[in-house]
Amino acid sequence: MKVTLESSDGQVFTVDKEVAELSVIIKEMLVIEQANQDHPIPLLNVGAVELAKVIEYCEHHRNDPTIDDDEDYDSRKKPIEMDDWDKQFTIVNKEMMFELILAANSMQVKPLLHLGCRYAADIVKRMSPTEIRDLFQIDDDFTPEEQDKIEWEKQWTKL
Amino acid sequence: MHPHPLSIPEILDHVAKYLLPKDILNCLRVSRAFHTSLIRSLWKTIRIYNDGIKGRPLQYPLGENLRRYKHHIQRLIFIDDSPPPYLTLRGCDCLQILRIKISRLDRELSSELAKDHQDRILYGFAGLIVAHISTLREIAIQLSPRHMIAPSKELWEALLKCGGLKRLDLSHISVPDCLQPLFLRVCAKPQRLSLSSIALSGWPATMSDIALTGPRDLSISKHPKDRQVITMSHSNQALLIRHCLNLESLNWRGGHGRHSDVFQSDIETATFYNTLAMDPWPLPHLETLNLSWTTVKDQELASVLRGMYRLKSLKVIGTRFGPLSLQAITMDRMEGVGSSHRAIDPQGPCYERKLCDSIEVLLINDCIGVSSKMIQTIMESCPRLTQFHADTVTMTDIAQGHEWACLRMRDLQFYLKADVNVSYHHDDADLESGHFAEMQRGVYSRLAMLTWLERLHLTNHVHRTVEKRTLDLKLKAGMDLLAWLTNLKEVTYLFDDHQRIGVDEAQWIKQYWPRLKIFKGYPNDHGSVRQQIKEILKPIAIEDTPIERLQ
Structure with missing residues (x-):
């Protein structure tokens, strides 16, 4: 059966x-x-370019077992397998990938959302807070006191 | 222009799953929104671990931070370390999972001190449980194999109070006679119960009528290393299982392992199965059975199978599964039964006429009692089978047998043996005519029906060093019949050195099996052809080393 x-x-x-x-x-x-x-x-939040890409992803993964988001009882959950096809799929520019994450989130395509988030995590990992702010155009809305407090929160090891 | 994805808290939560604590700490400083989201991720799991290296800084938060953020903790895991600030925690509103493992710490202590030490920790642990009875869903307590500590009444009472406990794992625990009724009441609660090396001396007479209604999934085991540890007797294990009236899945490894020196005696095994299979059969919901690597005999397994109402999964790798068990699976249990037959409650659980009608998973590899004909019989009679692992089945038996019923098969691993003596250097003409060619096409046509197939291992992994011979993976031999197997992800034909897969086959595979990721075996003796195949199939993993031929 077909769906439009x-x-x-x-x-x-x-x-x-x-x-x-x-x-x-x-x-x-x-x-x-x-x-x-x-x-x-109607998919009000998803443009044609992104939708085509989401459909391409879903076509490839149509027979995959569904992901259970329930992680209540098993924390030994393995990270989701990323094959060569997925790696190829993520070779796009950052802006495209971020749009895809939003599309996957609004359409709730769980495996694609996880794939995108993993991609985003890999980017964020290598950056300083300032670089992250620049990339995502986020304002630094902390007061200096709050900044100090966070520095202090980071002292995990002290009593 | 859309907002950036990380402005949505749910997305940020997902991203945090792929970050290490040190990365999350770094990201906390980005913005208030980041801080609010990520602080939750950071505190979700607190793992306290002592690896015995002195001077290593502690890796968990304490003090004011702990007080402020403890309500985010969902999982708290103690491994060989249980600092008092954590054992005395109260008011962790999200705490669902609590695990404690004590194994390393007490090696340095004398027996008395170690016992004392564990007692104190468990007492604190009981307090931690009591303070969070309304949220806890999963608890694991794994004590030191060396001492087999008997936890005090407080711990069992604390566990009993956890109304929502779904999973309980206990390991290396001794239960004195006076606490046995309490212990069994605790066991009656969780849906998933795992008991590993539990010492329980007798079966309390007062509990003969007790029903352990909670467990759907029960695992009883004894680690091979625990030879010296005296655990529950086999008949008590069987009694415990029989009292779990709602049991759906049983995983039993009571007191043995793969190594022959820890196999329990035949008498003990016989006692277990005699007790378990006593009439009337008490477990109408049991449908999943894992007895792999136990010494279960064919007739013992058959007696358990005959009791079962339906069978969804049977894992009996390395056992004596044989003709009697197969008969118990395939026989029609309604045929010729008189009035003495069990009355079936129409409202009750489903009672299958034949167990083979419901079975989905069957693992019988490394079972010496399984013949080639038996494997063919199973494939003929189990329509729902999706996963099947077995040893050797011959082409002759497949060709002479009926068509396969298992059309939903996804994972098939066996040794499909070419049992006809055809020269290893035959011409292509041999593949197209003659008795062998005809038989081979017949076997291919059986495989061609399994259109759901994702994993096909043609030479299994038994007897690794012996050279094998399976189907000729040549289009002319009948491989072209497998064009509908578009879901294939993995095909292996290891230890079979006679293959002469060519460029044509590689191109065909590329076209018809688009999902293939693994294609392992020695494709061709000619290095240049191997190289071409590799190029065509890239990035599919192929193995290209020959096995060391004997002599």
Whole structure:
């Protein structure tokens, strides 16, 4: 069965239902709107470029076992496997990857969200707080007193 | 322009999962929003670890920080260290998981001191549990194998008070007679219960009617190193299992390991299975059984299987699984039964006429009692099988047998043996005509039906040094029939040196098995062809060293 998806800029994509269902949001929508499948499903936060890329990802991973986000009882959870295809997939510019993280988050495509977050973590790891602020255009909203307090919080080892 | 992804707290939480504490500490200073999100991640798991190296700085927070952020702690893990500020913690509103392991510390202490030391820690630990009974979901207590400490009443009472406990792991603990009823009441609660090397002397007479209704998943084991440790008797282990009325999954390794010197005696095993399989069968929900590397005999396993209502997973690697067990799986249990047969409650758990109708996972590799014909029988009769590991099945038996029923197979590992003596340097013509070629195409056509297949090991891993011979992985031999197996991720044919896979095959594989990641074996004797195959299949992992041929 096919499902049609509409990006925020009005482009329509037709994909297999099982591919679209990698998105938790779409899966839930399909359950609710079973009767009304003639209209494309609107994705208001996702542009055509990103949606095409998300669909490419879902096509490749259509048969993967679903990820359980429940980490309540097993902390020995292994990190999600990243194969060569995934590595190739993440060779895009940072801006694109950040847009993809947002798209994966709003569509709730869990494996893609994890892949993107891992990518973001690898970037953040190598940076100083100032560099992180510059990259993401974040304001330093701490007062000097608060900055001191954090320095102090970092003293894990002292009684 | 969208906001940046890290401005969304949920995304930042995910990112933090891939950061080490030192990276998180660095990121705390970015902004208030970062601080608020990341401080939670930082405090989620506190792992207190003493590796015995003196002078190493402590790796956990204390003092004012601990007071301020303790409500973020979800997991608290003590390994050979349990500092008083943590044992006396109160008011950790999110604390769900608590684990303690004492093994290293007491090596330096005398026996008396070590006992005293562990007693004190466990007393504090009991207090920690009592203070968080409403949030705790998982507790693990692993004590020193050397001393087999008997924790005091306070610990058992604390555990009993945890209303929401879902998982309890206990290891190297002794339970004196007077505390046994309390111990069993604790065992009755969690859904997942794991008991490893537990010393329990008798079965309390007053508890004969007790029902341990909590455990769905029970594991009883004894580490091979614990030979000297006296644990529960085998009949008591069987009684404990029989009292877990809602049990769905049993993993039993009571008192033995892979090494022959720790195999328990036949009498003990027989006692266990005789007690476990006594009529009436008390475990209607049991459907998953793991008895791998135990000394279970064919008739003992068969007697347990006959009791079971349905069977979803059977893992009996390295056991005496044999014809009787197979018969228990394949026989129609409604056929020819008289009035004496068990009455089945229509509202009760599902009772399968044949266990082979429900089985999904079957691991019977390294079982010397399994013949090639038995493997073929299993493939003919288990329609739901998704994972199957076994030893040798011959091409002849497959070709002469019925079609396979296991069309949902995803993971198939066996040694598919070419049992016909055909020259190793045959011409391509041999692949297309003659008895062997016909049989080989027949086997390929059986495999071609398994369109869900993801992992196919054709030479298993038994008898590593012996040279093997499996299917000819040539298009002309019938490999082209496998074009529908588009889900394949892994194909191996190790220890088979006669293959003559060529460039055509490599290109075909690239086209028809797009998900393939591993293709291991010795593809061709010619170095240049091997190199070309490697180039074509890149980045698929291929092995290209021949096995050391015998002589």
